[in-house]
Amino acid sequence: MKKKGYILILIVIAQFFCTSLWFAGNGVMKDLILVFQLKNDASANLTSAVQLGFIIGTLSFALLSIADRFSPSKVFFVCAILAAFFNLGISWQGNSLVSLLLLRFSTGFFLAGIYPVGMKIAADHFDKELGKSLGYLVGALVLGTAFPHFLALFTTSLPWKLVIYVTTILAIIGGLLIFLFVPDGPYRKKSLGFKLSSSIHVFKNWNFRAAAFGYFGHMWELYTFWTFVPLILTTYQKINRNVSYSISLWAFIIIATGSIACIVGGYLSLKWGAKKVATYALAISGICCLLSPISFLLNKSLFIVFLLIWGFTVIMDSPLFSTLVAKNADPKIKGTALTIVNSIGFALTIVSIQTLHLLHTYINFTYLFVILAVGPILGLWALYHKKATH
Incomplete structure (x- = not known):
């Protein structure tokens, strides 16, 4: 096997192992509510805590240019160990809602040194085939997203703490794989030092800005769709009372199909362009x-x-936008560029999700998702209203 293929496989495996922490709490949410006597709205709060932690984490990493000033492989490893530690904390019997929120927030914070830094590592190893490589990488994240829905099929027969233990061990293994077997890539250019302005100046490049805003439009739709998939399936069953299917199974399949889409999109980008x-x-x-x-x-x-079809196409463009962002950023601040774009994109997911939750009270559920079209429309406008990205 060629060295590049070997490295890509290791990055993808490590990315999946580590990002399984992201939704570990979701996989045992019913048990957390029961064991720690939480209110029913704790589910939304604990999920948002991870997102908020990731947003603040990516913003901090970007402002401090962490992935550009230090070895990305070492950053990935340290963050994987810390994220695993806070994930393991969920199993502590003395937890309260406050401690659980802090643990999930901290896990999300250090995931900022895993997901975007993983893309940075891939970008440092691959140049011409970056779209294909990031397709595999984001595909691993998609499987991590779908994983809790798959676990929901079996959690009734498994101790809930086992899910926490397994995801913790996987994250540690993932961090070790990167630290021991994936050196810094040949295309890496180390930053000369800390520059607070880097995260702002990167947007002065029009091609970078167009790619970033295309990504933002994509993110407005993506996580809100993923969040509401179970409710969409449930609502259809309520409207069509004679229809029966496993909501957890189909939620898993619909989201997981996006992992295939990311890989397919990566290969298509080699022929038609990202x-x-x-x-x-x-x-x-x-x-x-x-x-x-x-x-x-x-x-x-x-x-x-x-x-x-929706689940396939809603994520297919994600690694391609990341490819465009990486290629149109200054190599010395590539990690910072990827991280700040991730931070803003995930911040938009919270706005989008909360907006639909708010409008759900006033709009018939079946018409609610038309609002998500605003993201793709503005994303397409950003890509084409002036000159094209490369």
């Missing part, structure tokens, strides 16, 4: 947003097919 493939994916997922009210009128088979 921007063109990202454009098609963003446009199709945007059309799915607009057609979502009609989907509830379809028969079961067509409804599932519609959600599979």
Whole structure:
């Protein structure tokens, strides 16, 4: 096996192992609520704590240029160990809501040194085939996202702490794989020092800015769709009372299909270019947003097919936008660029999710997801309203 292929496999495995921490709490949420006598709204708060931790973490890493000033492999390893430690804390019997929120926040904070830094490591090892490489990398994250829905099929027969122990061990192994076997890449250019202005100046490059805003439009839709997939499936069953299916199983399949989409998109980018493939994916997922009210009128088979298409295209463009961001950033601040774009993008996910939760009270649920089309529309506009990205 060629050295590059070997390194890519290790990065992908490590990324999946470590990002499984992201949704470990979701996989045992019912048990956490029962064991620690939490209120039902604790689920949303604990999930948001991880997102908030990741946002603040990525912002801090970007402002301090951590991934550019220090060895990305070592940063990944240290953050994997710390994130695993805070994840393990969930199993402590003396936890309260406050301590659980702090543990999930801290896990999210150190995930900032895993997901975007993993992309930085890949960008340092791959140049011409970066789109394909990031496709595998984001595909690993997608599987991590779908994992709790898969676990939901089995948690009734497994001790809930086992899920925490396993994800903790996987994260440690993932960190060790990077530290021991993935050196800093040949395309890495070490930053000369800390520059607070780096995270701002990076947006002066128009091509970078266009790619970043395309990514922001994509993120407005992505996590909100993933968050609401179980509720979309539940609502369809309520409307069509004669329809029956496993919500956990189909939520897992619909989200997990995105991992295949990321890989397919990466290979297609080698032939057609990252921007063109990202454009098609963003446009199709945007059309799915607009057609979502009609989907509830379809028969079961067509409804599932519609959600599979949506789940496929809603994430397909993510590694491609990251490719465009990496290629249009100054090599000396590539890690900072990827990290700050991730930070802003994930901040938008909270705004999007909370907006739909708020509007849910005033708008019929079947029409709610038309609002998500705003993201793809603005993303496409950002990509094409002036000159094109490369």
